Amino acid sequence: MANHKIEIRRRNIEKILQAAEQVFAEKGYGGTSMGDIAEQARLPRSNLHYYFNTKDELYRAVLQDLLDVWKQDAQCFERFDDPRVVLTSYIRAKMGHSRSRPLGSKIWAEEILHGAPLLGANLDDTLVPWAQLKQAKIRGWVQDKRILPVEPSALLYMIWAATQHYADFGYQVTLLNDGQPLSDLAFENAVQTVTSVILRGIGLEP
Amino acid sequence: MANHKIEIRRRNIEKILQAAEQVFAEKGYGGTSMGDIAEQARLPRSNLHYYFNTKDELYRAVLQDLLDVWKQDAQCFERFDDPRVVLTSYIRAKMGHSRSRPLGSKIWAEEILHGAPLLGANLDDTLVPWAQLKQAKIRGWVQDKRILPVEPSALLYMIWAATQHYADFGYQVTLLNDGQPLSDLAFENAVQTVTSVILRGIGLEP
DNA sequence: GTCTATAACGCGATAGAC
DNA sequence: GTCTATCGCGTTATAGAC
Numbered sequence: 319m320a321n322h323k324i325e326i327r328r329r330n331i332e333k334i335l336q337a338a339e340q341v342f343a344e345k346g347y348g349g350t351s352m353g354d355i356a357e358q359a360r361l362p363r364s365n366l367h368y369y370f371n372t373k374d375e376l377y378r379a380v381l382q383d384l385l386d387v388w389k390q391d392a393q394c395f396e397r398f399d400d401p402r403v404v405l406t407s408y409i410r411a412k413m414g415h416s417r418s419r420p421l422g423s424k425i426w427a428e429e430i431l432h433g434a435p436l437l438g439a440n441l442d443d444t445l446v447p448w449a450q451l452k453q454a455k456i457r458g459w460v461q462d463k464r465i466l467p468v469e470p471s472a473l474l475y476m477i478w479a480a481t482q483h484y485a486d487f488g489y490q491v492t493l494l495n496d497g498q499p500l501s502d503l504a505f506e507n508a509v510q511t512v513t514s515v516i517l518r519g520i521g522l523e524p
Numbered sequence: 525m526a527n528h529k530i531e532i533r534r535r536n537i538e539k540i541l542q543a544a545e546q547v548f549a550e551k552g553y554g555g556t557s558m559g560d561i562a563e564q565a566r567l568p569r570s571n572l573h574y575y576f577n578t579k580d581e582l583y584r585a586v587l588q589d590l591l592d593v594w595k596q597d598a599q600c601f602e603r604f605d606d607p608r609v610v611l612t613s614y615i616r617a618k619m620g621h622s623r624s625r626p627l628g629s630k631i632w633a634e635e636i637l638h639g640a641p642l643l644g645a646n647l648d649d650t651l652v653p654w655a656q657l658k659q660a661k662i663r664g665w666v667q668d669k670r671i672l673p674v675e676p677s678a679l680l681y682m683i684w685a686a687t688q689h690y691a692d693f694g695y696q697v698t699l700l701n702d703g704q705p706l707s708d709l710a711f712e713n714a715v716q717t718v719t720s721v722i723l724r725g726i727g728l729e730p
Numbered sequence: 731g732t733c734t735a736t737a738a739c740g741c742g743a744t745a746g747a748c
Numbered sequence: 749g750t751c752t753a754t755c756g757c758g759t760t761a762t763a764g765a766c
Contacts, residue, residue: 323749346638349554351741362751367743424637431630432552433695441699449700466724471700472717475693476686483685489639493647494655494677511678518672519721529731536731557759568733573761 331369333359338380343421346428347377347436374436381429381437384422385444391415395452401459402522405477406513412481413509420485427486449474466521473520480512537575539565544586549627552634553583553642580642587635587643590628591650597621601658607665608728611683612719618687619715626691633692655680672727679726686718 337359341350352373356363370376394407416423429437456470484491484505492499500508514524543565547556558579562569576582600613622629635643662676690697690711698705706714720730 326749344638346552346554346634348552348556349638352743353741363742364744364751364753365749368750371743373742427692428552428634428637430693430696431634432550432555441696445696446699468721469713469717471697472714473721475689475697475714476682476718476721479685479689479693480682483681486633487636487681487685490636490647490651491677491681493652507675508678508681511675512682515674515679515682515722515725517725518727519723519725521724532731558761559759569760570733570762571731574731577761579760 327369330361330365333361334366334369334376335380335383338376339421339425342377342380343424377436380425384426387415387419387422389448392448392452395455401456401465401520402517404455405516405522409477409481409513409516410509412477413484413505413512416481416483416485416488417505420488423482423485427482468520473516477516480516484508533575536567536571539567540572540575540582541586541589544582545589545627545631548583548586549630583642586631590632593621593625593628595654598654598658601661607662607671607726608723610661611722611728615683615687615719615722616715618683619690619711619718622687622689622691622694623711626694629688629691633688674726679722683722686722690714 334355338350338355341354341358344350345354350373352366353363355376356366359366366376370379391411392408394404394411398404398407429435434441452474453470456465456468456473459465460467460470484500488499495504517524540561544556544561547560547564550556551560556579558572559569561582562572565572572582576585597617598614600610600617604610604613635641640647658680659676662671662674662679665671666673666676690706694705701710723730
């Protein structure tokens with residue numbers, strides 16, 4: 319029956335994508351072999367090539383999922399208008415994903431680090447217009463004197479950097495926390511600190 | 525004469541280290557081959573193995589240089605006492621290196637990203653005590669009520685993340701700046717923004 | 731100290747039996 | 749749709765002539 323095969327297909331693709339995310343984040347694109355991913359997915363190596371013709375194709379599929387997740391974090395920019403509400407919500411959403419799904423952030427970071435050799439032109443069409451909308455909103459707040467005058471891009475970068483740090487540099491964070499991953503309480507504390515420093519930093523009360 | 529040979533040796537090692545920093549930053553550890561580095565250094569491939577037995581050894585030598593540079597940025601923690609002076613100086617120094625020597629920051633970032641597989645135990649002995657001294661200083665400021673109560677580690681992470689972002693995510697920063705690298709003026713603007721948001725964020729006047 | 735030649739190996743990808 | 753066997757290539761590392 320066709321449904322049966324389709325179901326196998328769906329599950330295998332899911333297993334492969336999940337395994338790939340894990341290994342790419344751990345070892346980087348260049349350090350990852352198809353064999354590593356196959357082992358992690360508990361599938362024969364050639365099976366991967368059946369679903370994804372090349373290593374590039376598989377990698378791109380992993381990255382595509384990520385951008386979608388991140389865009390959802392920024393829905394608060396459209397849903398709310400008050401800078402305090404928008405930024406508090408945005409920082410919390412991004413910090414949450416840094417904790418719950420750090421792998422994606424790491425793969426993204428490595429890709430940008432190396433100048434987006436495999437994402438390339440895709441970024442121009444997706445990231446650029448998306449980021450410009452956010453910057454326009456911040457610029458509006460400045461013009462209406464609702465926040466102190468800041469360069470919109472610089473504020474955006476501070477938020478991205480501070481929140482993603484807990485995913486990308488998670489190893490260092492753990493190391494400096496006596497080798498233990500941050501507890502729920504410690505992490506909530508970090509969310510509060512990032513939020514309050516950013517808000518106060520642009521002239522708002524946390 | 526021995527001096528001649530020593531001089532050749534010194535210069536070749538320097539060429540190799542510089543080329544390695546370039547290529548490792550561009551392609552990552554796994555994506556880099558000894559051949560890539562040899563080409564960049566304009567030396568025969570086997571010559572690299574003469575000076576550095578293995579790829580690991582060369583990579584480690586590159587990383588070692590970096591930690592030393594970074595520690596110098598933090599001398600202000602010992603030299604000054606006023607939080608406003610220390611942090612302003614620290615942020616400016618780190619932003620400066622993000623602009624003048626972004627390659628090192630990228631290699632470091634990738635190494636931490638993947639859980640420091642090659643630096644490993646070295647970090648325990650060097651980074652941890654070093655970072656704890658900085659945190660102790662910040663904790664002192666909080667206790668003396670010279671800055672608002674913040675988690676010292678969280679503040680440190682925000683500074684590291686915000687400043688290193690301009691090196692590590694330089695590709696993204698350029699992309700969102702109409703594809704042009706930040707001008708001197710724009711970069712100075714970014715330094716000011718980071719500094720003032722951080723300082724105001726912990727209750728100081730920029 | 732330099733460089734050519736080559737060994738030993740792991741990788742991505744594919745062909746073809748099942 | 750699955751999986752074994754294998755090809756061809758690029759890699760690290762080294763041996764040995766110069």
